[in-house]
Amino acid sequence: MSVLGCGNSNQKHPESEATSPIDVKLVDDSVTPADQALSDEQRSHLWDVEHLGFVIERTVFPLLKQGMNSGDFSAWELATNKTCVVVPVETIQPISHLQNQVSQTSSNRPDIHSDSIPLMRWLEQLRSHFDPTANHCRSSIGLVRLIPTERDELAGSFNSVWRMRIAGTKDSKPVELETEFALTLSNVSEDVGTAADWIQGVSVINQRVISSQQSLFEDWTARSGLVSEGRRDNWNEVAFKPNTGGVYVTDYDEDGHLDVFIDDLDDGNRLYRGTGQGTFVESTLKAGIVRSEDPPLWALSCWADFDGDGDDDLITEDQLYENLGNGTFKEITDHTNLPLTPAAGYAIGDYNCDGRIDLYVCHTSAYRAGQEQKSRVKWIDDGLGIDNVLLRNDGDWQFTDVTAETKTGGNGSSCFSAVWINANGDRWPDLFAINEFGRNSLLLNQKGETFLESDVDPVFGGFSMGVSAGDYDNDGLTDLYVANMYSKAGNRILANVDTSEYPQELFDKINEGTKGSKLYRNRGDGTFETISPEDSVAYVGWAYGPTFFDLNNDGWLDIYATAGFKSVKRGEPDG
Ligand SMILES: [Ca+2]
Ligand SMILES: [Ca+2]
Ligand SMILES: [Ca+2]
Ligand SMILES: [Ca+2]
Numbered sequence: 001m002s003v004l005g006c007g008n009s010n011q012k013h014p015e016s017e018a019t020s021p022i023d024v025k026l027v028d029d030s031v032t033p034a035d036q037a038l039s040d041e042q043r044s045h046l047w048d049v050e051h052l053g054f055v056i057e058r059t060v061f062p063l064l065k066q067g068m069n070s071g072d073f074s075a076w077e078l079a080t081n082k083t084c085v086v087v088p089v090e091t092i093q094p095i096s097h098l099q100n101q102v103s104q105t106s107s108n109r110p111d112i113h114s115d116s117i118p119l120m121r122w123l124e125q126l127r128s129h130f131d132p133t134a135n136h137c138r139s140s141i142g143l144v145r146l147i148p149t150e151r152d153e154l155a156g157s158f159n160s161v162w163r164m165r166i167a168g169t170k171d172s173k174p175v176e177l178e179t180e181f182a183l184t185l186s187n188v189s190e191d192v193g194t195a196a197d198w199i200q201g202v203s204v205i206n207q208r209v210i211s212s213q214q215s216l217f218e219d220w221t222a223r224s225g226l227v228s229e230g231r232r233d234n235w236n237e238v239a240f241k242p243n244t245g246g247v248y249v250t251d252y253d254e255d256g257h258l259d260v261f262i263d264d265l266d267d268g269n270r271l272y273r274g275t276g277q278g279t280f281v282e283s284t285l286k287a288g289i290v291r292s293e294d295p296p297l298w299a300l301s302c303w304a305d306f307d308g309d310g311d312d313d314l315i316t317e318d319q320l321y322e323n324l325g326n327g328t329f330k331e332i333t334d335h336t337n338l339p340l341t342p343a344a345g346y347a348i349g350d351y352n353c354d355g356r357i358d359l360y361v362c363h364t365s366a367y368r369a370g371q372e373q374k375s376r377v378k379w380i381d382d383g384l385g386i387d388n389v390l391l392r393n394d395g396d397w398q399f400t401d402v403t404a405e406t407k408t409g410g411n412g413s414s415c416f417s418a419v420w421i422n423a424n425g426d427r428w429p430d431l432f433a434i435n436e437f438g439r440n441s442l443l444l445n446q447k448g449e450t451f452l453e454s455d456v457d458p459v460f461g462g463f464s465m466g467v468s469a470g471d472y473d474n475d476g477l478t479d480l481y482v483a484n485m486y487s488k489a490g491n492r493i494l495a496n497v498d499t500s501e502y503p504q505e506l507f508d509k510i511n512e513g514t515k516g517s518k519l520y521r522n523r524g525d526g527t528f529e530t531i532s533p534e535d536s537v538a539y540v541g542w543a544y545g546p547t548f549f550d551l552n553n554d555g556w557l558d559i560y561a562t563a564g565f566k567s568v569k570r571g572e573p574d575g
Contacts, residue, residue: 060079068137073123076120143492162183182203183201224280246300251274301317304348306393344363373385382438407451407452413434415436417466418434423478424526428447432480434466459512465545479519480528481518540561
């Protein structure tokens with residue numbers, strides 16, 4: 001078996017935070033972050049404002065959550081100035097207009113608006129969307145903006161924006177409420193949790209209530225036959241592993257029922273055959289898939305019909321299995337020259353339209369021993385210096401690395417995920433590959449010979465970690481949803497940065513790095529339109545692995561967007 005880059009087969013599973021289980025050569029690219037650093041005075045100002053934000057989060061938000069649970073907002077009477085009222089949603093500017101403009105909210109004099117209501121009454125109205133029983137609401141509250149009215153006067157008044165999401169039931173049916181509101185605060189003191197009269201006015205920026213006659217999903221795990229015990233759980237481990245495994249779905253035995261393959265750093269491989277009754281029966285050994293005694297060196301798998309006989313074959317970690325078409329597999333790793341090295345993602349497509357499925361391999365780190373990888377990256381417009389790889393399928397399980405001649409490497413990006421799409425209406429599959437640190441790559445296929453590098457975003461595209469392709473507006477053109485980092489803290493801090501500290505183009509990029517996930521509508525000519533980030537698709541958190549999926553079978557694609565990286569506590573997600 002020829003496995004490039006796996007090193008010694010006796011190599012133990014590393015207990016470090018390295019993303020690659022091989023020895024890599026780290027090179028210092030002489031990054032000079034000092035060039036982009038703020039002055040001491042600027043940094044001190046940002047820290048001081050952030051500190052006050054933490055005080056609000058730590059002392060005030062628990063009170064608001066408690067009120068939402070119990071329906072008792074009496075603790076708020078003290079904090080609320082007696083002239084404080086809430087301006088309803090219609091009169092307010094959207095949040096994007098608040099960016100770096102501290103005067104925007106205070107210009108809306110809430111106390112002269114005819115539809116204004118007292119804050120307590122508004123909170124009670126929000127709560128009335130849910131059953132009155134205590135503890136029937138789960139709420140999360142985020143501080144999106146905290147900006148002193150006079151920049152250097154932290155003892156004075158502030159403008160702030162809070163975002164609240166409440167989930168619960170009404171008449172035992174599911175309800176969710178999301179609202180974003182701007183608060184004028186007379187001051188923010190260390191004892192703000194017990195201080196009086198500091199909330200002066202509230203303007204609702206947006207508010208929506210989502211209700212349903214029933215939950216769309218039922219938790220079926222316990223009855224499914226899919227076992228989760230024994231799988232890697234970073235919460236119970238000392239060493240954090242960023243990629244612990246994956247779930248891969250296909251109908252491998254072609255009985256009309258989808259089957260599930262799972263790989264996991266602790267539990268290894270498991271294949272589950274779907275019964276068609278919503279349950280699964282483990283068939284790993286029966287199907288001829290090896291369950292190794294040792295945990296795998298990395299976790300990444302892929303279903304694809306590499307030999308074109310109509311059934312899906314399987315790559316899992318450093319092994320290749322041929323589907324024999326009778327519900328069993330044969331390991332043919334020795335028969336292929338496929339370089340089965342550590343990688344972050346696979347995308348399959350027939351780029352040269354010769355009828356054979358080719359393989360695009362996404363890399364976030366060095367994958368061959370001795371390969372050079374940058375020891376640190378610039379925090380914008382950069383990558384780790386490791387190219388992705390395009391492998392042309394030549395038949396009989398033989399592949400040729402055509403990355404250089406097709407120009408599909410992706411400029412040394414850090415790429416978790418890529419998708420093949422039809423971006424410009426010709427018959428040649430194009431490729432979209434994300435980059436965690438820099439611009440994403442839209443690679444336009446030039447008749448199966450080479451690719452032309454383009455981009456879908458006019459600014460930067462954010463810190464991208466996942467992508468899904470689908471025609472969300474049903475116009476026949478495949479659109480893109482890119483999972484990016486969204487950061488409340490980043491938004492808060494940047495709203496207080498003196499923008500003159502940076503060239504505008506650079507500040508726009510910095511700003512975009514905190515804005516969250518992006519939806520791009522395909523114009524049909526290889527260019528894409530950025531759909532407004534105000535849409536709720538943006539605020540996912542530290543987003544990974546999204547998917548377009550018609551969840552309720554109405555013919556319109558929905559988005560399932562997952563998030564999460566390293567939280568402080570289980571059950572208390574950051575972001
Ligand atoms: Ca099946
Ligand atoms: Ca096959
Ligand atoms: Ca091909
Ligand atoms: Ca479309």
